[in-house]
Amino acid sequence: MQTEQAREVPVVAGLGSWLPPRVVRNEELAQRLDTSDEWIRTRTGIAERRIAGDGIATIRMAIEAGSRALRSASAQTVDALVLATSTPDQLCPASAPQVATGLGFNGIPAFDVNAVCSGFLYGLASGGGLISSGMAQRVLVIGADTFSTLINPDDRTTMPIFGDGAGAVVLRAGRPDELGALGPIDLHSDGDQAGLLFVPAGGAQQRVDGVPMEAGDYFLAMKGAETFYLAYSRMAESARTVLDRAGWTVADVDRFVGHQANARILYTVAKQLGVPEEKVAVNVDRVGNTVAASIPLALADSARDGTLRTGDRVLLSAFGAGLTWGAAVLRWPDLRVC
Template identity: 65%
Template sequence: MLAGLGGWLPPRIVDNDELSRHLDTSDEWIRTRTGIGQRHVVDPGMSTVDMAVEAGRRALHSAGSRDVDALVLATATPDQICPASAPQVASRLGLGNIAAFDVNAVCSGFVYALATAAGLISAGAACSVLMVGADAFTTLLNPKDRGTVPIFGDGAGAVVLRAGEPDELGAMGPFDLHSDGDLAELLIVPAGGAKQKTSDNPEDHYFSMQGPAVFRHATARMAESSRTVMERAGWTVSDVDRFIGHQANIRILHATAKQLGLPADSLVVNIERTGNTSAASIPLAMVDAVNDGTLQAGDRVLVSAFGAGLTWGATALRWPDITPG
């Protein structure tokens, strides 16, 4: 069950007007197409691990205990290709020699890592797990690409899961997870991995996205996965109090809600202030929604995400009485 919650954003804020000074864009263009007004960006020298440590510390404080048996880090921007970044996060948090590993499902990473953490607990391999979603995604972007630079920001969000009873507030699940590797080219950084370590074309080292196709797949897949989770949970659309989707684009969120038949006021949205923070977006939205009173204990919450891979998934929970750290 969900027992702790925390988030952290880099202090540097880049608003749309600042981007407009070096990109062929404008505040109106960005807001109309994405719903984003600003994003937080890492300064040189700040890393994914740095952000994950800050968010993790807050989630542990929220949980009221530092006693965790494992740490799962959802990220597509590890500090190094090898080793994984999660052990460094655990070490800096002073958690001892616990199990720690990365999960890379990009913008679906939080949902995938939640399922992984819940599975560790269900299998008896852990009684409590710190799960962090953190990405310095702006480090993957071509600074001249107006199709991606306005969309993404950096940040970290974290939760603590602990063993509990299925009828407790905060109990996680059911989960629904999927992928389609045939469409990997829709969102990709071509170079840097084992297949193509380097490239003479600088563009190959930057993230690229086929926006219209991603929009279609994101809305269809998030809605499909959400329906599956509602059916498994025994919920109807009218049972859902809040829908927390990956904060990729305000139009994707509204289109997904419309496909599901959910009212617009059920959406939890903070993208205007954060941009798309990849694996951090859902927990950061949770933090804001608790702090502003949008999320209340007992609310039936539907969570869904879509990302590169392609990957997508959903889960559901009754919201616990929790205060972010």
């Protein structure tokens, strides 16, 4: 049994990201939807997003991001793989074992975590738990979603919001005082509010009930106004919790990396917390809402552009369908993003 002095914690050791090559700009959507570039930008802050296709789906994107994270960490092997996704390539089986095999890790434990837009934080907690328990020394945590496949292409409300992509981190066992060591993680859910964001058709309940479904029932249904309020209030509440547990104040935060749902939510959360806008990581304008891939993609972009530096105190927070939400903190390590 590990003693308190010898207790190992999960440490971020590598970071990789990958986006599908197809870029869809607002002007393209405006050509076929009752919308405009100005309307989309004003309400979401999004100018363009990446859309998968041509044989590219969740497993392919996860393998691409995972391989880059491994290269970033100079890691040849991992002991386990956690895939955060709400869009597996098939309903059954889970996609994580195929991702592991695709990376050359056939035989390791690999499993999916579905917490939608909070999925990456749930994945960090799951992968970190394997390390803290002593079951693993190194874990690959991937967030990947092809959420565009769940969006009605004729819906001007949801179609501009979502994009596809994948981001991944390698966690290794290390000391609590190391840069990159994960601090407190706070996670929550509320199933009473599941109807705010959901896909009505395609699951077991529909099959059991045998209820005929319309074509549109296979796409995401969203109540935007109610979701907006809950998103910023829950994200801010969870962020305060982890800051308190870590012994940090808001002034200690160097970079706030929130789930990139839309720019208005990000800045509202920051305002609720008292985080200056210049400390808020924003890449939603270029990639849209990439669901479980959102936070690792934003981390990667911030590290590449120099706004996230070694030693920075980083606050993560997310909110998604389920409902699920949570937050985490860490001090940023010295690593090369791939």
